[in-house]
Amino acid sequence: MALDREYKIGASSRHCHTCERVFGVGDEYYSVVVETAQEDHLARQDFCPGCWKPDAGAYFSFWKARVPEPEAAAQRGPRLVDLGRLLQLFEHLADSPDEQAQRFRYVLALVLMRKRRLKIVESRRIAGGRGEALTLRETGSERRYGWVS
Ligand SMILES: [Zn+2]
Numbered sequence: 001m002a003l004d005r006e007y008k009i010g011a012s013s014r015h016c017h018t019c020e021r022v023f024g025v026g027d028e029y030y031s032v033v034v035e036t037a038q039e040d041h042l043a044r045q046d047f048c049p050g051c052w053k054p055d056a057g058a059y060f061s062f063w064k065a066r067v068p069e070p071e072a073a074a075q076r077g078p079r080l081v082d083l084g085r086l087l088q089l090f091e092h093l094a095d096s097p098d099e100q101a102q103r104f105r106y107v108l109a110l111v112l113m114r115k116r117r118l119k120i121v122e123s124r125r126i127a128g129g130r131g132e133a134l135t136l137r138e139t140g141s142e143r144r145y146g147w148v149s
Contacts, residue, residue, distance in 0.1 A: 013044070014067070018051035023067045031065050033089075033104075083117050087138065090118075091145065109136065109147055118145070 015022045016029070023029050023046070030052045032045050086108055093105040112118040113136075122135040126148070136145045
């Protein structure tokens with residue numbers, strides 16, 4: 001995968017992907033990010049607690065959210081996705097042995113670098129193999145993350 005590809009993640013749909021119930025203020029729901037058939041596109045799907053099945057399919061990354069008060073929503077502006085959440089997912093998936101999770105972590109790294117939340121501070125070739133071992137640093141922090149691409 002090239003580093004310069006564009007990845008897009010949609011905003012919350014504010015309704016349940018399964019039963020289509022519209023969420024109200026204060027309702028809790030689960031959001032997942034899934035890869036879609038369309039290349040380079042990540043889709044976001046939301047589920048009400050009743051329809052949420054954590055073991056279903058490729059939902060290797062999810063978070064629980066709550067519909068904010070209208071004022072809070074307005075203050076947040078048109079941002080598509082919370083980068084802090086993505087960074088948490090990136091960290092969370094670091095130790096996962098699941099191949100799909102690692103592919104997804106790769107995508108997250110690209111998104112976070114595009115958004116200048118992560119920067120590459122060190123890169124070295126993996127001896128005898130293909131790929132690179134990278135050290136990423138969180139912008140504005142001393143926090144570092146290992147990443148193999
Ligand atoms: Zn539902």
